[in-house]
Amino acid sequence: MGLHKTEYKGLLGWFDARMPTLMSEYKKHLAEYYAPKNLNFWYIFGGLAITALVMQIATGIFLTMNYKPDAASAFASVEYIMREVQGGWFIRYMHSTGASFFFIVVYLHMFRGLLYGSYRKPRELVWIFGCLIFLSLMGEAFFGYLLPWGQMSYWGAQVIVNLFGAIPVIGPDLAVLIRGDYVIGDATLNRFFAFHVIAIPLVLLGLVVAHILALHDVGSNNPDGMEIKDTLDPKTGRPLDGIPFHPYYTVHDIYWLSLFLIAFFAVLFLAPEMGGYFLEWNNFIPADPFQGPLHIAPVWYFTPYYSILRATTEYFMWVLAAFTVAYALLVFLSLKNSAARIATLGIALILVVFMVVPGLKLDPKFWGVVLMGVSVLIFFGLPWLDQSPARSIRYRPGWHFWCLIAFVVIFLVLGYFGTQPPEDTRNLMSQVLTFLYLAFFLLMPWWSRMGEFKPVPARVTFAAH
Amino acid sequence: MKKLIASVAASVALVIFASIGSNARASGAEIHLDHWPEARAHDLAALQNGARLFANYCLNCHSANLMRWNRLQDIGLDERQIKDFLIFGNQKVGDLMTVSLRPRDAKAWFGKAPPDLSVITRARTSFEYKGTDYLYTLLRGYYRDASSPTGWNNVAYPSIAMPHILWERQGPRELTIERVLHVEDEKTKTSSSVRQLSVFDDAGNATVTRTPLKGHFDESTEVSFKPADTAAARQFDADVADLVAYLNFMTDPSGATRVRIGVWVLVFLSFFTVLAWWLNRTYWKDIK
Amino acid sequence: MRRFGLVWLTYRSARTTRPYTVKSRAARGLRPLFPSSFAKNPMSMTESNDAVDDSRRAALLMTGVVGGAGCVAAAVPFVASLTPSERAKAAGAPVVADLSQLALGEKMTVEWRGKPVWVLRRTPEMLASLKKTEGEVADPASKRTAFPTPAYAMNEYRSIKPEYFIAIGICSHLGCNPLGPLAAGAAAPLGNDPGFLCPCHGSTFDVAGRVFKNKPAPDNLEVPPHKYLSDTVVLIGDDSKA
Numbered sequence: 001m002g003l004h005k006t007e008y009k010g011l012l013g014w015f016d017a018r019m020p021t022l023m024s025e026y027k028k029h030l031a032e033y034y035a036p037k038n039l040n041f042w043y044i045f046g047g048l049a050i051t052a053l054v055m056q057i058a059t060g061i062f063l064t065m066n067y068k069p070d071a072a073s074a075f076a077s078v079e080y081i082m083r084e085v086q087g088g089w090f091i092r093y094m095h096s097t098g099a100s101f102f103f104i105v106v107y108l109h110m111f112r113g114l115l116y117g118s119y120r121k122p123r124e125l126v127w128i129f130g131c132l133i134f135l136s137l138m139g140e141a142f143f144g145y146l147l148p149w150g151q152m153s154y155w156g157a158q159v160i161v162n163l164f165g166a167i168p169v170i171g172p173d174l175a176v177l178i179r180g181d182y183v184i185g186d187a188t189l190n191r192f193f194a195f196h197v198i199a200i201p202l203v204l205l206g207l208v209v210a211h212i213l214a215l216h217d218v219g220s221n222n223p224d225g226m227e228i229k230d231t232l233d234p235k236t237g238r239p240l241d242g243i244p245f246h247p248y249y250t251v252h253d254i255y256w257l258s259l260f261l262i263a264f265f266a267v268l269f270l271a272p273e274m275g276g277y278f279l280e281w282n283n284f285i286p287a288d289p290f291q292g293p294l295h296i297a298p299v300w301y302f303t304p305y306y307s308i309l310r311a312t313t314e315y316f317m318w319v320l321a322a323f324t325v326a327y328a329l330l331v332f333l334s335l336k337n338s339a340a341r342i343a344t345l346g347i348a349l350i351l352v353v354f355m356v357v358p359g360l361k362l363d364p365k366f367w368g369v370v371l372m373g374v375s376v377l378i379f380f381g382l383p384w385l386d387q388s389p390a391r392s393i394r395y396r397p398g399w400h401f402w403c404l405i406a407f408v409v410i411f412l413v414l415g416y417f418g419t420q421p422p423e424d425t426r427n428l429m430s431q432v433l434t435f436l437y438l439a440f441f442l443l444m445p446w447w448s449r450m451g452e453f454k455p456v457p458a459r460v461t462f463a464a465h
Numbered sequence: 466m467k468k469l470i471a472s473v474a475a476s477v478a479l480v481i482f483a484s485i486g487s488n489a490r491a492s493g494a495e496i497h498l499d500h501w502p503e504a505r506a507h508d509l510a511a512l513q514n515g516a517r518l519f520a521n522y523c524l525n526c527h528s529a530n531l532m533r534w535n536r537l538q539d540i541g542l543d544e545r546q547i548k549d550f551l552i553f554g555n556q557k558v559g560d561l562m563t564v565s566l567r568p569r570d571a572k573a574w575f576g577k578a579p580p581d582l583s584v585i586t587r588a589r590t591s592f593e594y595k596g597t598d599y600l601y602t603l604l605r606g607y608y609r610d611a612s613s614p615t616g617w618n619n620v621a622y623p624s625i626a627m628p629h630i631l632w633e634r635q636g637p638r639e640l641t642i643e644r645v646l647h648v649e650d651e652k653t654k655t656s657s658s659v660r661q662l663s664v665f666d667d668a669g670n671a672t673v674t675r676t677p678l679k680g681h682f683d684e685s686t687e688v689s690f691k692p693a694d695t696a697a698a699r700q701f702d703a704d705v706a707d708l709v710a711y712l713n714f715m716t717d718p719s720g721a722t723r724v725r726i727g728v729w730v731l732v733f734l735s736f737f738t739v740l741a742w743w744l745n746r747t748y749w750k751d752i753k
Numbered sequence: 754m755r756r757f758g759l760v761w762l763t764y765r766s767a768r769t770t771r772p773y774t775v776k777s778r779a780a781r782g783l784r785p786l787f788p789s790s791f792a793k794n795p796m797s798m799t800e801s802n803d804a805v806d807d808s809r810r811a812a813l814l815m816t817g818v819v820g821g822a823g824c825v826a827a828a829v830p831f832v833a834s835l836t837p838s839e840r841a842k843a844a845g846a847p848v849v850a851d852l853s854q855l856a857l858g859e860k861m862t863v864e865w866r867g868k869p870v871w872v873l874r875r876t877p878e879m880l881a882s883l884k885k886t887e888g889e890v891a892d893p894a895s896k897r898t899a900f901p902t903p904a905y906a907m908n909e910y911r912s913i914k915p916e917y918f919i920a921i922g923i924c925s926h927l928g929c930n931p932l933g934p935l936a937a938g939a940a941a942p943l944g945n946d947p948g949f950l951c952p953c954h955g956s957t958f959d960v961a962g963r964v965f966k967n968k969p970a971p972d973n974l975e976v977p978p979h980k981y982l983s984d985t986v987v988l989i990g991d992d993s994k995a
Contacts, residue, residue, distance in 0.1 A: 003672075037752055052690065060833070062831055062834050064836070066838070076530070076531060079531040080531070080799040080838070080840065082719065083531065083533070083536065083718055083719070083839070084533070084838040084840050085530070085834050085837065085839075086830075086833040086834055086836050086837075086839045087829070087830025087831065088834055088838070089613065089719040090723075090830040091830060091831065091834055093723075103573050135648065135875035144670040188535060188651065208706050216810070240558075247748055248748055248749065248752065251741075251744050251745045251748050251749075252745055252749070254744065254745070254816070254820075255738070255741040255742050255744070255745040257653050257741075258734060258741045259738055261734055262731060262734045262735065265727065265731060265734060266731060268727070269723055269724060269726060269727020269728075269730060269731070270724060272723075273587070275592070276590065276591070276592055277939045281587060281588065281589075281592075281596075282588075284584040284587040284588040284716075285580075287587045295591070308538075322680040388581055419592075436505055456836075464752065464753050465548075465746065465749040465750060465752070533839055533840075533843060535843070536839070557843075557846065558841075559842070559843030559844075559846045560843070584987065605905075733823060733826075735814075736819070737819050737820060737823060740812070740815055740816045740819055740820075741816055741820075743812050743815075743816075744812040744813065744815075744816045747808045747809045747811075747812045748811075
């Protein structure tokens with residue numbers, strides 16, 4: 001008759017006979033998804049990221065009920081929500097705090113990837129979907145930030161759209177196309193609203209589903225880096241070091257979610273502005289197209305890349321050109337294929353010409369945008385840049401760990417500098433740090449292979465709770 | 466190798482702290498702001514006094530278009546009191562605090578439209594100082610200056626377009642501005658430190674004297690006021706503190722409720738965390 | 754048949770060359786990904802180990818109940834945001850109407866909560882007609898509760914002062930605005946009584962807002978809460994004693 005055979009009774013049995021997908025997917029992704037038993041603190045951030053996404057969507061829906069995406073009434077409508085909508089202040093603060101917490105969680109989630117080599121084969125696709133999520137998240141944050149129509153909203157959007165204007169040949173027209181007008185205005189606000197409320201959230205949801213499906217198809221990595229599927233129970237065929245995600249990791253995640261919520265609500269209720277980093281002070285001034293704020297800085301989660309953008313000055317271009325040549329030589333010497341070798345030299349030549357040759361060179365403004373873009377996009381390349389014999393930091397030489405810590409420090413310092421006004425010493429330091437940031441990734445194929453590696457065990461290291 | 470990296474990290478950290486320092490020090494022209502007495506933020510009497518001053522002195526040029534009159538019930542006033550003592554025109558108690566001065570006209574008459582004050586304490590905050598401290602200093606920082614178009618100037622906002630609205634309450638004062646400046650000798654191109662003393666009497670006439678200093682000093686500015694009536698000045702300081710307390714309330718009316726609810730939420734979540742930890746343990750103790 | 758023609762290639766690709774049933778992974782010599790034996794994994798909740806089960810159940814129950822309470826509490830501000838905001842409440846505030854200029858037989862309209870509120874100064878003839886229409890209206894004593902009539906309007910005039918009739922000018926059928934006051938004989942549906950006629954579906958009301966029998970509208974016109982601040986000033990939207 002077309003009905004499926006089912007082991008379930010009652011209403012669930014009726015459903016399962018007609019749509020067995022529900023229970024089969026439940027088993028595949030929860031009750032019978034075998035995750036390594038040694039997952040530690042660094043593994044909570046994926047679940048927390050989903051929580052953050054759900055919170056942003058839920059609060060976003062309720063904000064949209066009262067927000068007006070019109071240049072004349074946007075600012076007032078946000079204050080209307082804060083003061084006059086019952087419980088509106090709570091929903092608004094949840095959305096603004098949630099945005100910052102989303103980025104904190106995502107950065108920590110990515111750091112776990114760096115620690116344990118989660119992006120290595122066979123999980124490259126999980127990592128690529130994750131990087132696409134990160135890019136979409138940055139876009140979502142950028143579009144959302146214009147909506148309150150404060151000074152920072154307006155001028156931040158102005159600066160970023162002008163970045164696109166820096167692209168040679170097509171730049172200025174592209175900027176007009178993005179804005180929908182010759183200056184940031186009502187047209188821009190309305191379309192950014194459409195992107196923020198519906199377009200990118202749909203993309204994000206799709207990417208998150210793809211990210212999780214790609215992960216579940218190959219199985220989770222673990223802090224020791226070996227594949228738990230390599231050691232199976234001969235009787236049941238399941239990984240000896242695996243435990244079903246549900247109930248073990250569901251209760252584990254509930255506990256850590258509770259701790260996360262304490263931190264989240266402590267900020268929301270006691271310090272929602274977070275010293276001006278989560279809710280920027282200048283954004284309480286309505287947007288004024290004729291007078292920008294004294295001090296423009298992007299929101300804290302964009303500041304590292306902003307530092308890199310600002311560091312790119314004319315003199316720095318010479319330094320970069322020199323390093324491009326040096327890097328090209330390094331790659332040349334490491335490659336055997338003559339076609340690849342020629343391609344390397346060719347690309348390097350073209351880059352150097354457009355960097356420093358008078359008459360042909362492009363503005364440092366454009367190269368700043370390129371460097372900033374490279375500093376984000378280079379994350380995509382990690383599965384291929386990391387050539388270490390051991391996946392997890394635990395079995396790599398000790399100094400690899402310090403390289404990773406150094407990268408984190410560089411990221412944080414660049415971030416801090418990005419919040420400060422431009423200043424010569426800081427600019428010089430930003431240039432040094434930009435170089436080190438890029439070197440961390442670009443030289444990784446070489447340094448990740450250097451040093452004494454420890455033998456990777458066959459079974460996970462686990463201490464009973 | 467680890468030592469090398471550690472020392473590099475340490476020196477990086479040192480340089481960072483040095484550059485932090487170079488930013489936090491106020492530039493030569495900026496004064497140290499007075500500290501607004503924060504305890505007043507929760508004093509209903511102070512907030513009501515501030516509301517009264519606001520309605521009487523500010524709410525004609527400045528609007529507060531995002532604040533509703535009946536929200537003043539949060540600071541202990543009832544609708545009758547708001548209507549009788551605070552609303553001067555024919556606005557209803559459910560109306561927003563709008564004014565009839567149009568921003569276009571204000572810009573033509575004053576050169577700059579008086580900003581809306583609904584969210585002013587947050588708008589005037591920066592990473593360097595709090596909006597409440599700034600406003601507290603600003604409103605008490607006026608001095609007579611015969612060379613300015615309005616006859617008034619302000620130590621916190623030089624050449625301010627707003628005149629000293631509350632001057633009658635403050636009374637006359639004498640101001641001394643002591644500045645250490647760097648001057649460059651055009652001939653020798655060397656920079657030296659100079660101490661500049663400007664004394665403004667209560668009619669706005671300034672006496673400026675300069676004395677060269679031996680040695681090189683950082684640029685700085687110190688201001689000190691001498692009121693003719695110290696008791697009136699102290700009362701004025703208290704009134705301005707109340708006014709700033711009210712502006713602070715108006716910027717974030719849900720602030721007090723938010724903190725109150727927040728404490729309970731955190732207590733609840735702490736309790737829930739203990740339960741969640743217990744739940745986690747009941748499952749994980751099987752895993753060997 | 755040409756073996757490499759487009760038709761042949763299409764035909765070949767449409768036919769499956771594999772058997773209809775696929776061999777299981779085990780039969781193909783592969784290790785299972787998620788074998789069905791996982792349904793009985795030794796560490797599942799259905800494994801009999803009473804002490805473990807009891808503590809799990811207790812923990813689940815407590816955490817579930819407290820967590821559920823937390824979720825309900827978290828939902829409160831969201832649901833509250835759907836209720837009228839301060840702006841809506843302020844706009845719904847009571848309205849003062851000055852009746853001193855209202856002539857006999859004239860109707861004035863004031864806005865309250867976005868709705869038109871009529872004040873009709875009834876003539877002696879209009880008042881007299883109410884006795885006649887008593888038998889012709891569907892609910893003469895205003896007993897129906899869809900739009901409850903305030904206690905002070907539960908009388909033959911449906912108002913505090915007989916001379917002034919105050920009602921919301923919205924037909925109780927489907928919400929149009931009735932025309933009126935129309936004099937006796939002015940409109941055919943009204944017949945020989947003065948009153949109001951709704952142009953949409955023909956419902957008629959007498960000068961106390963009571964709907965006539967056998968009309969589409971089920972209820973009398975709604976009387977809003979109101980009170981007189983003086984003989985000629987009425988506050989519509991508020992009938993508190995204070």
